[in-house]
Amino acid sequence: MFWLNLLHIYQPPQQKEEIIKKITLESYSKILNILKKHPKEKITLNINGSLTEQFAQYGFKNIIDDIKKLAEKGQIELVASAKYHLILPLVPEQEIIRQIKLNNETNKKYFGEIYQPKGFFIPELAYSFKVAKILKKLGYQWIVLDEIAHKEKKTQDENNFYQIKGLNNFYVFFRNRKISNLFFTGEIKNSKDFFKILSVKRQIKNNALITALDGENLGHHQLKMAEIWQEILNSKKLQTMTYSEYLAMNSMKNIKEVEPQECSWASKESELKKGVPFAYWNNPNNKIHQLQWKLTKLAIKIVFQLKQKYSDTLKYQNIRKELDQSLFSCQYWWATMDPNWSPRMIKKGAEKLLKVIELAYDAQFVNLDFFQKAENLYNKIIFTTKETQKNSKFKI
Incomplete structure (x- = not known):
C-alpha cells in the first residue's frame, strides 16, 4: 500500500522569533531529522514563502539547507502555494496570481533549481472552481482537496484517477480526513493505534492512502506525534511516495471527471448545506x-x-x-x-x-x-x- 503524505508548514508574517524557534525545535527539525535517518521515505511538502523568509531572518538556514538537500535526493517533493496563506476563493484573481508569484520567487531564491513545483497546495484546502482555473492556467498539474469536496464522498481508490471537469489534465487528489486528522486529535498513542484505525476504516484495500496535514502537528501541536510518525515509517507496512510520483505511475488509469464543491479541509456538512463553504474565515453570521x-x-x-x-x-x-x-x-x-x-x-x-x-x-x-x-x-x-x-x- 502506498502512502502519499503532504505536510504543510507555515507561519504568518512577522511571527515572533521565539515562536518560530519553539516550533522549529519541536516540529520542523524533527521532521527533517527523521527523513535523514530514513533515506527511503518520502513526503510531499508545502512551505509558504512567509515561513521560508523567517527561517532565513531568524538564523535557521540549516532548515532551508536540509529541505533543499532532501528535495535533491528525491525524499521531498516541493509544491507551490500562496506566500502569505490567504483564502484564495475570497480574493480577486489578481491577488491570487500575485501571491503565487511572490511565493515562487521566495522559494526559488532559497531552494534554487530544485524548486520546480508541479502540484499546488491551496491554503486550508479552500477550493473553488475559480481557483482551479487560475492554477491550471499557471501550469500546475494537480491539487489536493479534502474528501468532503468530493460529492460522492470517496477518497482515492485503485480503480479511478480524478480530473476536474472542464480542465483537461488537471488532477485532484482527495485526502482521507479521518486518517489525516489522527495526527492532530491525539487519538493515537503509538503506531499500533494508527494501523488499527486504518484497518477498521478499510483503507488497506485501497491502492493508496492519501493524507494532508499541518506539519506542526508532528511535535508541536501533539508533542509525541513526530515519534509516532517515525514508528509508522519503521513498520515498513506502507510504501511512501510523493504525489507527483503516484500521478506519473497512474497516468494510464481510468480517468474520472469530478466537480468538487466549494469547501475547505475544516468544512462541515451542515455548513455546506447552508451555503457557507468557508465558515472559519467568512461566516455571514459572524x-x-x-x-x-x-x-x-x-x-x-x-x-x-x-x-x-x-x-x-x-x-x-x-x-x-x-x-x-x-x-x-x-x-x-x-x-x-x-x-x-x-x-x-x-x-x-x-x-x-x-x-x-x-x-x-x-x-x-x-x-x-x-x-x-x-x-x-x-x-x-x-x-x-x-x-x-x-x-x-x-x-x-
Missing part, C-alpha cells in the same frame, strides 16, 4: 468576520486603483507590500469562536489592513474621508472583539 472583510476589500480596492497611477513609486511599493502581508488567513480564523479565539491576532490583522490605508493617506494618495472610513471599520472590529470577549467564555 459580525467580526463581516467587519474584517469590509476592511479587507477596502484595502484591496484602493491598492488596485493606485496601481494605475503610482505603480512606479517607492511609496506605492511599500503600500503594495503591506497589503500582501495583511491578507494572511489567521486573523479571520482566530475570530471564528468555534473554538478559535485570539483578540491579539484579530487586532494584528486589522492593524495591518489599516496600515495599508494609512500609508496611502500619508502619501497623499487618498483623502481624509477615505482614511476615516477605514479607521471607523478598524475601531468597529476592535470594539466588537472586546464586546465578544466580555460576553463570552473565551479567555485572552
Whole structure:
C-alpha cells in the first residue's frame, strides 16, 4: 500500500522569533531529522514563502539547507502555494496570481533549481472552481482537496484517477480526513493505534492512502506525534511516495471527471448545506468576520486603483507590500469562536489592513474621508472583539 503524505508548514508574517524557534525545535527539525535517518521515505511538502523568509531572518538556514538537500535526493517533493496563506476563493484573481508569484520567487531564491513545483497546495484546502482555473492556467498539474469536496464522498481508490471537469489534465487528489486528522486529535498513542484505525476504516484495500496535514502537528501541536510518525515509517507496512510520483505511475488509469464543491479541509456538512463553504474565515453570521472583510476589500480596492497611477513609486511599493502581508488567513480564523479565539491576532490583522490605508493617506494618495472610513471599520472590529470577549467564555 502506498502512502502519499503532504505536510504543510507555515507561519504568518512577522511571527515572533521565539515562536518560530519553539516550533522549529519541536516540529520542523524533527521532521527533517527523521527523513535523514530514513533515506527511503518520502513526503510531499508545502512551505509558504512567509515561513521560508523567517527561517532565513531568524538564523535557521540549516532548515532551508536540509529541505533543499532532501528535495535533491528525491525524499521531498516541493509544491507551490500562496506566500502569505490567504483564502484564495475570497480574493480577486489578481491577488491570487500575485501571491503565487511572490511565493515562487521566495522559494526559488532559497531552494534554487530544485524548486520546480508541479502540484499546488491551496491554503486550508479552500477550493473553488475559480481557483482551479487560475492554477491550471499557471501550469500546475494537480491539487489536493479534502474528501468532503468530493460529492460522492470517496477518497482515492485503485480503480479511478480524478480530473476536474472542464480542465483537461488537471488532477485532484482527495485526502482521507479521518486518517489525516489522527495526527492532530491525539487519538493515537503509538503506531499500533494508527494501523488499527486504518484497518477498521478499510483503507488497506485501497491502492493508496492519501493524507494532508499541518506539519506542526508532528511535535508541536501533539508533542509525541513526530515519534509516532517515525514508528509508522519503521513498520515498513506502507510504501511512501510523493504525489507527483503516484500521478506519473497512474497516468494510464481510468480517468474520472469530478466537480468538487466549494469547501475547505475544516468544512462541515451542515455548513455546506447552508451555503457557507468557508465558515472559519467568512461566516455571514459572524459580525467580526463581516467587519474584517469590509476592511479587507477596502484595502484591496484602493491598492488596485493606485496601481494605475503610482505603480512606479517607492511609496506605492511599500503600500503594495503591506497589503500582501495583511491578507494572511489567521486573523479571520482566530475570530471564528468555534473554538478559535485570539483578540491579539484579530487586532494584528486589522492593524495591518489599516496600515495599508494609512500609508496611502500619508502619501497623499487618498483623502481624509477615505482614511476615516477605514479607521471607523478598524475601531468597529476592535470594539466588537472586546464586546465578544466580555460576553463570552473565551479567555485572552
